Amino acid sequence: MKNSNTKRIARYLVPSLLIAVAAVFIYVGIARGEHDQVLNKAIAICMECIGIG
């Protein structure tokens, strides 16, 4: 029973930890202003991306 519970916790532990790491990454990214960089790129038509040239 104990073993079963341990495995069940482990099943959720890894993804939960990864989500926590992801949250930290997103926070650091926003602190660096990366989100602005993403927006700046996305609001202009990327000629190369759509194959103009």
Next chain:
Amino acid sequence: MEQNVKKAKRKPGSKALRNHVERVRFIIQSLFFILTNSFITGFLKGTIYKGNLKYVCVPGLNCYSCPGAVGSCPIGALQAIFNTPDFGKSGNGLYAPLYYIPFYLIGMLMVFGVICGRLICGLLCPFGLVQDLIYKIPLKKIKKVPGDKYLRYLKYVILVVFVILLPMLFGIGNVPYAPWFCKYICPSGTLIGGIPLMTIGGDVSWAQAGNLTILKLSILFVLIVLSIFIYRPFCKYLCPLGAIYSFFNKVSFYKFYVDESKCSRCNGKSSACSACKTACRMGVDIVKTPNALECIRCGDCKAACPNSAIVSGFKPNPNLKKDKGAFNKAETTNIN
């Protein structure tokens, strides 16, 4: 009454059930496509959305220069950060040594990947939907592509070379920085961005088309033709986003499980049963590897199993608690 009859026809493993699963998947794919490409003005005026929603990436490969796109493309955004060598150097010295690492995007991709894995490929990717539709054209299909095993690694090479290294390194001398994957490979940008925008004729037009347009239209044409005969060739061999999400299949909350007590291959009742393996168009043997890197979680195997031995979900099915370990112990230890 009629619904009950329909349900009765959808027995496990039946064609009716497989068709039903495919229909439901098509509806979800279409709704998500409409949701993430809902900027109607873009289609009317030949322009793109410029609002704050584009701070956030969509999970699938959806060009942000599509006239309807309301979110950013994760692969395009990754390259945008790699294309900015001075980014992070100026302003905040604390992060200077890490200036090349796009934390924001890696974080976002991790969230998508950890929750869904490649379920995103199966349900939420617009170019996946396009390939699924093309594959419905009733012509003879190629089940076994020569060199398939090795070609599958190509998407990882493309991820490293075209999405990371080339956008990061080039810019030396007269070679300008460029989103190499988007510019030289991505068919999604051409199909849902370039063709509609140039045809509507707002911000850009066919008069601006050149050699790059010919190259990208050729790539798109080849992939469309291949998609008639091969199931999702872009996802299998070329997509760097699928390559990223594939790493999360084994650790994502959403998983596939095989109930050994029901699986006739696992419990030795019928060693010849390969209904799930035959149904899988991505070439995965779900019984051996329920969370294989190549599995896009389309659910074809689940529908094809005559014993309902394959289950999936965000939490393990309580009925599987008593399993003593299925075919692949590494996977089933998670559910015991």
